[in-house]
Amino acid sequence: MSDGSLDWDHYRTLLAVLQEGSQSGAARALGVSQPTVGRHVEALELAAGKPLFLRSHQGLLPTETALSMRSHAESMAASAAALARAASADGEAPEGTVRISASEVIGLAVLPPILADLQDRHPRLTIELWLSDAVEDLLRLEADIAVRMVPPTQGALVSRRIGAIPLGFHAHRRYLDRHGTPENLVELLSHRLIGFDRQLPYVRQMLTFHPELADARFDFRTDSNMAQLAMIRAGGGIGVCQTALAATDPDLVPVLPGLIDLKLETYLVMHEDLKASPRCRVTFDALVQGLLAYLAPERRRSRG
Structure with missing residues (x-):
């Protein structure tokens, strides 16, 4: 044609x-x-x-x-x-539009204060935040910068490993008061569990290291991590969420802490052709600093 x-x-x-x-x-x-x-x-x-x-x-x-x-x-x-x-950028100042791809939880619960501070310092920046748990193809320019939970495998990308975000099983006190607290994995699997509907890349990576979780039967299934977290907070069962987010809610109780080591390796990725762009460079650096600060309390706890 x-x-x-x-x-x-x-x-x-x-x-x-x-x-x-x-x-x-x-x-x-x-x-x-x-x-x-x-x-x-x-x-x-x-x-x-x-x-x-x-x-x-x-x-x-x-x-x-x-x-x-x-x-x-x-x-x-x-x-x-x-x-x-x-074309939205003009000259050497950090200005114009930057499109960021991030998972739902990171995009809704972690990035907003980082991006608000970035735009306070650079008010001519416009941010487009694309919430997706899929691995977006930066080589096709679907986004300028991506926060990924799996190692980047494509060439022609600039990447920075941020670190491992700890995850853990949690439940609301109300649920545990009604149903008891499991003492081991066998008891955990008999509880009402909140989990995923499809095996997204980060889920497959998690099951590679913890195949025992493949037998879990979820009574509430959704691929939305925020919906999972909302169900945990509602007392609907036991589910996995980021420990840093759970720590902000005194009613969320860790379940079997330390028994299963769950972590999400996190990377910040950008196409190498954009590393000279002031708008992308300043955004990339701000995201690195902000995400490292988000992980800092967990790193101090792990060293302690």
Whole structure:
């Protein structure tokens, strides 16, 4: 497929229709008229020489051709967003937009004070915080900087190991008063457990070191770590959370402390092409300092 009349707007429309499932939904998402979306789709189908969507009672169903184009359209969208962030900077001062990818817990409970202080010092910085537990591809420029819970394996990245974030089983005092406190792993597995629904990369890494937890049956399952923490705080059962966060709530009690050593290795990662960018460099340094400070109490306890 080759047609010089096609531009990024056409592929952005294709991506919107794939995401929304209809031309009307794509038009609303893009802020354009439905006839404009229709013209873009027709131009793409003309260039491809085959249909991209089939109509059904469920909406527009993408053909194999449309699905094969999706990853390329997503790459174009990421590149366009990265170009816009790069263009937002002016001169040598730290200004412009920086997009950060972080897990839900880190993004909601740890990063806000770090980023607030950063923007106090550099008010011309704009921060985009993308909450995701998935390992985002920095090489595709989906984010400028990522806080990751697994070691980076891609080349062309600048990375800094922050350290291991301790995790532990915790329960609300109310739950333990009603159901008792387990004294060993066998008793723990008989309690109402709060855990994950899918084995995300950090979960698989944890089970590699603690295969005994693979037999755990979760009575409450969610891939949202914040939802797990909320359920623990509600007295819904025993679950795993960061010990530093649990320590801020006097009603959360460690369960079997020291029996199972759970840790999340944490890394800060950035594409090497961005290390000379003032907006990214100052943000990367601030995140390193802030995350190290977050881990400092745990490091002092482990040395003690």
